[in-house]
Amino acid sequence: MGVKIDRRPIWLLLALKGLRTFFFIAIFAAFLYVVWMPLPDGLTPEGKNAIAIFLLCLVFWVSNIIPLAVTSILAMVLVPLLGVMPRDVVYGLFGNEAVFFILGAFILAGAVMHSGLSNRIALAIMERSGNSPKGLLLRIYLLAAILSCFMSEHAVAAMLFPIVFEIAKGLELRPGKSGYGKLLFLSLAWGCIIGGIATFLGGARVPLAVGILKETTGATIGFFEYSVAVMPIAVIMLAIGYFVLTRSFKCEITSVAKAHAVLEKRIHAMGKVTYNEYAVGAVLILTIIAWIIWGHSRGLATIALFSVVVLFILKLVRWKDIEEYVNWGIILMYGGAIILGTALEQSGAAYWLADRLVGGWITGPLLAVAFFSFLTLLFTIGISNAAVIAILLPVAIGLTSSFGMNPTVVAYAIAVPAGLAFCLPMSTPANAIIVASNYISVRDMAKIGIIMSLCAWIVFNLVARYYWPLVGIQF
Amino acid sequence: MVDKVYIDNPGALKIDLMLRGIRLDGALEGHGLFKGRAGNGVDIILPNDALVNVPCGDEYTLASPYLLHSSGKHYTITAPKDGRGVPVKVVKPPSFYSEYTTTGKAFSDIATLHGSYSAITPKPVCELFNENAECRYCAGGFDKVDANPVIYTVDEVLETAEAILKEGTSDIIYLSMGYSDCDDGGIEFLAPYIVAIKKHFRCLVAVEALPPKSNKWIDETYGLGADSVLYNLELFDKELFETICPGLAKTIGRNRYIEALKYAATLFPNGTVASHLIVGLEPPGSTRQGIDMLTSMGVVPILPIYRPQPGRALRIEPLTTEIIIPVYRHLYKAVKENEINMLWVRDISVVTTPSEGRALIGEESKGLTSLYEQFYKTKLGAKTAWGLSTLRRKLRVKDTKGLVDSSKN
Ligand code: SF4
Numbered sequence: 084m085g086v087k088i089d090r091r092p093i094w095l096l097l098a099l100k101g102l103r104t105f106f107f108i109a110i111f112a113a114f115l116y117v118v119w120m121p122l123p124d125g126l127t128p129e130g131k132n133a134i135a136i137f138l139l140c141l142v143f144w145v146s147n148i149i150p151l152a153v154t155s156i157l158a159m160v161l162v163p164l165l166g167v168m169p170r171d172v173v174y175g176l177f178g179n180e181a182v183f184f185i186l187g188a189f190i191l192a193g194a195v196m197h198s199g200l201s202n203r204i205a206l207a208i209m210e211r212s213g214n215s216p217k218g219l220l221l222r223i224y225l226l227a228a229i230l231s232c233f234m235s236e237h238a239v240a241a242m243l244f245p246i247v248f249e250i251a252k253g254l255e256l257r258p259g260k261s262g263y264g265k266l267l268f269l270s271l272a273w274g275c276i277i278g279g280i281a282t283f284l285g286g287a288r289v290p291l292a293v294g295i296l297k298e299t300t301g302a303t304i305g306f307f308e309y310s311v312a313v314m315p316i317a318v319i320m321l322a323i324g325y326f327v328l329t330r331s332f333k334c335e336i337t338s339v340a341k342a343h344a345v346l347e348k349r350i351h352a353m354g355k356v357t358y359n360e361y362a363v364g365a366v367l368i369l370t371i372i373a374w375i376i377w378g379h380s381r382g383l384a385t386i387a388l389f390s391v392v393v394l395f396i397l398k399l400v401r402w403k404d405i406e407e408y409v410n411w412g413i414i415l416m417y418g419g420a421i422i423l424g425t426a427l428e429q430s431g432a433a434y435w436l437a438d439r440l441v442g443g444w445i446t447g448p449l450l451a452v453a454f455f456s457f458l459t460l461l462f463t464i465g466i467s468n469a470a471v472i473a474i475l476l477p478v479a480i481g482l483t484s485s486f487g488m489n490p491t492v493v494a495y496a497i498a499v500p501a502g503l504a505f506c507l508p509m510s511t512p513a514n515a516i517i518v519a520s521n522y523i524s525v526r527d528m529a530k531i532g533i534i535m536s537l538c539a540w541i542v543f544n545l546v547a548r549y550y551w552p553l554v555g556i557q558f
Numbered sequence: 559m560v561d562k563v564y565i566d567n568p569g570a571l572k573i574d575l576m577l578r579g580i581r582l583d584g585a586l587e588g589h590g591l592f593k594g595r596a597g598n599g600v601d602i603i604l605p606n607d608a609l610v611n612v613p614c615g616d617e618y619t620l621a622s623p624y625l626l627h628s629s630g631k632h633y634t635i636t637a638p639k640d641g642r643g644v645p646v647k648v649v650k651p652p653s654f655y656s657e658y659t660t661t662g663k664a665f666s667d668i669a670t671l672h673g674s675y676s677a678i679t680p681k682p683v684c685e686l687f688n689e690n691a692e693c694r695y696c697a698g699g700f701d702k703v704d705a706n707p708v709i710y711t712v713d714e715v716l717e718t719a720e721a722i723l724k725e726g727t728s729d730i731i732y733l734s735m736g737y738s739d740c741d742d743g744g745i746e747f748l749a750p751y752i753v754a755i756k757k758h759f760r761c762l763v764a765v766e767a768l769p770p771k772s773n774k775w776i777d778e779t780y781g782l783g784a785d786s787v788l789y790n791l792e793l794f795d796k797e798l799f800e801t802i803c804p805g806l807a808k809t810i811g812r813n814r815y816i817e818a819l820k821y822a823a824t825l826f827p828n829g830t831v832a833s834h835l836i837v838g839l840e841p842p843g844s845t846r847q848g849i850d851m852l853t854s855m856g857v858v859p860i861l862p863i864y865r866p867q868p869g870r871a872l873r874i875e876p877l878t879t880e881i882i883i884p885v886y887r888h889l890y891k892a893v894k895e896n897e898i899n900m901l902w903v904r905d906i907s908v909v910t911t912p913s914e915g916r917a918l919i920g921e922e923s924k925g926l927t928s929l930y931e932q933f934y935k936t937k938l939g940a941k942t943a944w945g946l947s948t949l950r951r952k953l954r955v956k957d958t959k960g961l962v963d964s965s966k967n
Pocket residue numbers: 684685686687691692693696697698700735736737806
C-alpha cells in the first residue's frame with residue numbers, strides 16, 4: 084500500500100496548484116521582461132540574455148520547483164535559442180572533462196559498493212572499536228570521513244546508515260530521546276560532510292567548480308593540489324566536529340558490547356573476501372595513484388574512464404549493476420551548469436553582474452574570499468550544493484577579473500564551503516538520511532549545525548589566509 | 559387498510575409498488591418484456607420520472623392491488639378496486655443484456671442495470687456460504703459455492719462496462735464483492751478492475767465491498783480511483799445484525815462497519831459514502847436510529863425494501879407502505895439536516911433515494927437545487943461530475959505507489 088492522502092482543505096490544495104501555475108507564468112513574464120528590456124550600459128545583448136537565463140535558472144534551482152537537472156536542460160535550450168552562444172559550442176561544452184570525470188567516479192564508486200568491499204571495510208573497522216561508546220562514535224565518524232574521501236559522501240551515508248541504525252536498535256536506544264542515538268547519527272552525517280570536502284571524489288561539486296573554472300578562465304586544479312589545499316580544513320573541522328558533538332548531547336550508556344553482536348552477524352553474513360572485492364579495491368587504489376601522478380598531464384576524466392574500462396574487461400561489474408549507481412540527473416545538472424557559467428563569462432555578463440552587485444565594496448581578494456565563502460555557507464543551508472556553485476561561481480569569477488585576483492582561489496572559496504552543509508535535512512542527502520532515522524530531529528540538527536557552519540567559515544578563511552600561500556596558492 | 563393504494567402520489571406509489579409488486583393484465587402475460595421477471599422485477603418510470611423496479615411474477619405479487627395495462631405502446635398502472643390509473647413507461651431491458659463478450663460470456667450474467675448505475679460483480683462468490691454463515695436475506699446470487707468459481711477477467715469486465723456506457727442509461731459502474739477471508743475487504747482483488755475502468759472510460763466508479771481491517775485500505779480504495787464507497791451495514795439493531803448476518807458479525811463486527819464508514823466519510827466527497835439499511839428486517843424505529851447515526855457521520859443511508867423469498871420469510875410483519883413512508887420522510891430530513899449531498903445517490907430503481915423522499919413530505923426541489931439535479935442528469939452533468947471527482951483525487955492523493963502502480967504494467 085502506498086497511497087497518501089492530503090487532507091488539507093480542497094480550496095487550499097487548489098490554491099497551491101494554482102500558485103504553481105501562477106508562479107511559472109510570473110517567472111516567465113519576468114524572464115521575457117529582462118530579455119526585452121532596453122540594454123543597460125556596459126552590457127552586450129548576449130550578456131543581457133545570459134543574465135535573463137541565469138536569473139530564471141537561479142529561481143528554479145533555489146525553489147526546486149522543477150528537478151535541478153531539468154533546470155540545467157532549460158539552460159542548455161535557452162542559451163543557443165537566445166543567441167548567447169552558438170549551439171555547437173553549447174552542446175560541445177557538455178562534453179566537458181568534469182562531466183566525464185563525474186561519470187567515471189560514479190561508476191567506480193558503484194563498483195566498490197556493488198562488490199561489497201566498502202561495506203566490509205566499514206564493518207571491520209567498527210567491529211574493532213572495543214566497548215567504549217566514545218570509541219565506537221569516533222570510529223563511525225572517522226570511517227564516514229575516510230570513506231567519503233574516496234566515494235560520494237551521499238553514497239557513504241546511504242551505505243553506513245543501515246549499519247548504524249541496527250547498532251542503535253541493538254543498543255536499545257530510544258528514537259528521539261537517546262542522546263547517544265543522536266550522537267551516532269550526527270557522527271555519521273558530519274563524518275560524511277567533512278570527509279567529502281577533502282578530495283575530488285567526495286562529491287561531484289569540486290569537479291563541477293573545476294569544470295566551470297576551466298571553461299571560463301582556462302585555469303584548473305589538480306587532484307593532489309586540491310587535497311593538499313583542503314586537507315587541513317577537513318582535519319581541523321573533524322577535530323572541531325568531534326569536540327562539538329561530544330559536548331552537545333549526553334551519552335547515557337557506558338558500554339556498546341551489544342553492538343558487537345549486530346556487527347558480527349553482518350560480517351558473518353558477508354562470508355570470505357571475494358576475488359571481486361580484491362580486484363575492485365586494487366583498481367580503485369591504482370586509479371587514485373594515477374590521478375595523483377598523471378592527473379594534470381593526462382586528465383582526471385581520462386584516468387577515471389580508463390579504470391572503468393578495466394573494471395569491465397576484468398568482468399568485475401556488469402552494466403546493469405552500474406546503472407543503479409550512476410545518477411544521470413546530476414550529470415545533466417552539471418553539464419547545464421557548466422554551459423550557463425561559460426555563457427555568463429563569455430558574454431561579459433558575469434563581470435557586469437559582479438561589478439554591479441558587489442564591485443563597489445569588495446575591493447580585495449581577502450574580502451572576496453570571506454564574502455563568497457560566507458554567502459556559499461548561507462546558500463548551501465537550503466539549496467543543493469551543486470546549484471550554489473552554479474549560481475555563485477560565474478559571478479565570483481567575473482568579480483576576480485576586476486582586480487586581478489587568482490580565479491582559482493575564488494573557486495576554492497565556493498567549492499569547499501558548498502560541501503559544508505550542517506544545518507538542515509535539505510542541505511545535503513547525508514542530513515536527510517539521518518533525520519529519517521527519527522533518532523535526531525531537525526531542531527537538534529539545526530541547533531548545533533549553525534555552530535558548525537560558523538566554525539567552518541572561520542576555519543576556511545584562516546586556512547586560506549595563512550596556509551594557502553605556503554603551498555603556493557597565491558591570491 | 560392493506561388495500562390502500564397510492565395512485566396519486568408517485569413518491570408513495572414507488573414504495574408501494576416495491577413492496578407489493580404488480581400484476582400483469584392478461585394481454586401482457588407472455589409478452590416478451592415480462593417473461594421470466596420473477597426475482598428480477600420490471601423497471602417502470604412513474605409520472606414524476608422516478609424509476610422503480612417493481613416485483614412481478616413472484617408469488618407474493620399476485621395479491622398486489624396494482625395492475626399493469628397496455629394499449630399499443632402506452633402503459634398504465636391502475637388500481638382496479640379504486641378505479642384510478644396513471645400513465646407510466648416500461649423500461650425495456652438494455653440491449654446489451656442479449657449480447658456476449660468476445661469470450662462468449664453473457665453481459666447479463668456479468669452486469670445488472672439499476673437505472674443510473676450498473677452493478678458488476680467480477681467474482682460472484684461469497685465465502686460465507688461455505689460456512690453456512692451467509693446473511694439470511696442474501697439474494698445476490700453469491701451462493702454458487704464451487705471449487706473453481708467463475709471469475710470474470712478484467713477484459714471481460716471492460717467489455718461489459720463499454721456495453722453499459724454505450725447504452726447511455728448508466729453513468730456509474732458499481733463494482734461489488736462478496737465476503738472473502740482477507741484484511742483488505744476485497745479491494746486488492748477489485749484493484750485491477752477499478753484501475754482498468756478508470757483508465758479506459760470517463761465514468762464514475764463505486765465500490766461496494768466489505769469494511770477492510772485497516773483504514774489504509776480505504777485510502778487505497780480512494781487512491782485507486784473509486785469515486786464512491788459502500789459498506790452495507792444492512793441492519794442497525796445489534797442483536798438482529800448478529801442473528802441475520804452471523805458471518806459478518808463474527809468476522810467483521812458491527813463496530814468495524816461503523817468505524818470504516820465514519821473514516822470513509824472523512825475521505826470521500828460529501829454524499830458518496832453510503833450504507834444499506836434494509837427496511838423490513840428490523841423495526842422501523844431501529845432503522846430510524848440507524849439513519850440518524852449514519853447521517854450524523856456524513857454517510858448516506860440507502861434503504862432497500864426487503865423482498866421475501868421462498869423459505870426466507872424474515873420480514874417484520876406487517877410491513878406496509880404506511881409504516882415505511884415515515885421512515886423515508888425521516889431519511890430525507892436527516893440527510894438534509896446533515897447537509898449531505900443528495901446528487902450522488904439518485905435514480906436508483908431498487909430503492910427510494912433520499913431526494914425522492916422529498917416528495918413524501920410535500921416539498922419540491924426548487925431554484926438551484928432543482929437546477930443541479932437536472933444538470934447532473936444530463937451528459938454534460940455526468941462529465942462534470944467525473945471531472946470534479948478526478949480533480950479532487952488528483953489534489954488529495956499524494957502517493958500512488960503500491961496497488962496503483964501494478965496497473966501500469
Ligand atoms: S456478505 Fe452477506 S449479503 Fe454479501 S454476499 Fe455474502 S452473504 Fe450475501
